[in-house]
Amino acid sequence: MGIRGLNALVSENAPRAIRSSELKALFGRKVAIDASMCLYQFLIAVRQQDGDVLTNEAGDTTSHLMGFFYRTIRMVNYGIKPCYVFDGKPPVMKGGELEKRLKRRTDAETKLKEAKESGEVEEMHKFQRRTVRVTRQQNDEAKKLLKLMGIPYVEAPCEAESQCAELAKAGKVFGAASEDMDTLCYQPPYLLRNLTAAESRKLKIDEYNIKEVLKGFEMPxxxxxxxxxxxxxxxxxxxxxxxxxxxxxxxxxxxxxxxxxxxxxxxxxxxxxxxxxxxxxxxxxxxxHPEVTPGSEVELKWTEPDIEGLIEYMVKENGFSEQRIRDGAGKLKKALKTGTQERLDSFFKVAGTRSSGTKRSAEEDGKKGKKGKNGKAKRRK
CATH class of the missing domain: 1.10.150.20 (5' to 3' exonuclease, C-terminal subdomain)
Known part of the structure; x- marks a missing residue:
């Protein structure tokens, strides 16, 4: 659910904290992504023309596999290194909210049945999306796919958002990517929204700077x-x-x-x-004080994809096109092998803080970096 009305309040009281940009603006960044949120997104958004989820010959859902495969490749092709974080055991206090979600899903299932009986196609599609539930099997399938792709993932002891924030605070990644605004409460340096949906839905990525958020509200x-x-x-x-x-x-x-x-x-x-x-x-x-694995104890490693393993899993087991999977895996291998170049701003210490509304080229930032004995800007350690 997130925090009700928080986005509007931040926009009004701390507008400088938000910067909207295209996916390419994150070139050279490592990002921790709320995998559990992605699973819901993909199961809802990746559908056949008739509105049904994608399935393999056995009838098992494969929409989430297609979503993780292609959208991850898209990010890597833009020079982004994603890592995914999966939810652990939910806090006991979240039980009430989970019960409400279960009730809403049960009500939607009843209305879906009624829509099918009356033949109302639009209503059927609407309630089909409301009945989406992520299973443990789908979580495990996503993890298996990511491993074959060479993309790291982390299993959080509790909430994925808080673990994403911890990785960002520890300097393991640039920011935490999630649609839930409550991620700001865990204090990641940056919260990224619309990351996995930006390209497919022509959305901009919204980047929230927590320091600017607190400054705008004038609150600790x-x-x-x-x-x-x-x-x-x-x-x-x-x-x-x-x-x-x-x-x-x-x-x-x-x-x-x-x-x-x-x-x-x-x-x-x-x-x-x-x-x-x-x-x-x-x-x-x-x-x-969320329950997280300390960032210092987490090692993130991007490796070369197992192309034949991907063919076995995605094509032979789940019915995807072999040519498309090979093409996608080839792009992924090339992008990961080339390696994500360092952003120019990571080589320099920039004087002052860039506001969200100020555009400055990397070259201008470099000119303001501290210089060593040889007259060149020092690299950050």
Missing amino acids: IEQFVDMCILLGCDYCETIRGVGPVTALKLIRKYGTLEKVVESIEEDPKSKYKVPENWPYKEARELFL
């Missing part, structure tokens, strides 16, 4: 997280009647959720009612 991360919890997150329900504008106003006025709750409970005329046993403190802890 603790206060920002409190605001996000008040907006509504996966870990606890909201205070009914408190929307984005009110949530921001309350946090700015009282500073912390403790004081917001206290002000509501002590005011007999308050129109707001705090849910009984509201676990906002536990939610805050999950955002500020």
Whole structure:
């Protein structure tokens, strides 16, 4: 679900924190991608003309395999080194949200059945997408494919978004790619949205700079997280009647959720009612101190793809075109063998901070780098 209304609030209060660009702007970057989010995207978006998912001869779904294969190749061809992070065990506090999702999916299945009986094609397609559920088998199939492609993946102990953020904070990757805005609460240097969908849907990639986000709101991360919890997150329900504008106003006025709750409970005329046993403190802890594998313990390695292994798995086992898989694997091999060149800005220490609205060439950045004895700009260590 993410954080309700957060994107609009960031756009209004910290516009300099957001930069929109094309995929090629990430040339030379390593990026940690929320694989669980990708699985949902691919199962929903990669469909046959009649709206049904792709399947092999055995009837098993293969839409996710096609999505991971081709969109990963596209990123690598743009000079991006992706690594995928898979969800681990969800936090106990997320149980309520998962129950709601199950109920919504069950309701959609009922409406899908009704649409089929009445022959309403558009309604069928709509509810088919709402019934999508990612299985453990599909997770394992995606991991097997990535291994054959030579693309690293990480199994998070808990939430994929928090592990992506940890890899970014540890300097293993440039940023965390996810559609969930709650990723900002885990403080990755950069959050990337629309990364896996940008090319196919002609979308721009939105890059969020967490330092600029906090600067725009004039808040430390603790206060920002409190605001996000008040907006509504996966870990606890909201205070009914408190929307984005009110949530921001309350946090700015009282500073912390403790004081917001206290002000509501002590005011007999308050129109707001705090849910009984509201676990906002536990939610805050999950955002500020998530369960992750330390980035220093994670090694990311991109290797040459196993082309014959890909043919065996994608063609013989799952019915994809051999020529297309060979062509795709050849492009992947060439791109990975060539290696992702270092971005020019990684060789220089740039004076000042580039704002989201300022475009500056790499050559201009280089001229402002610190110089060594030989008069050339020093490389960053």
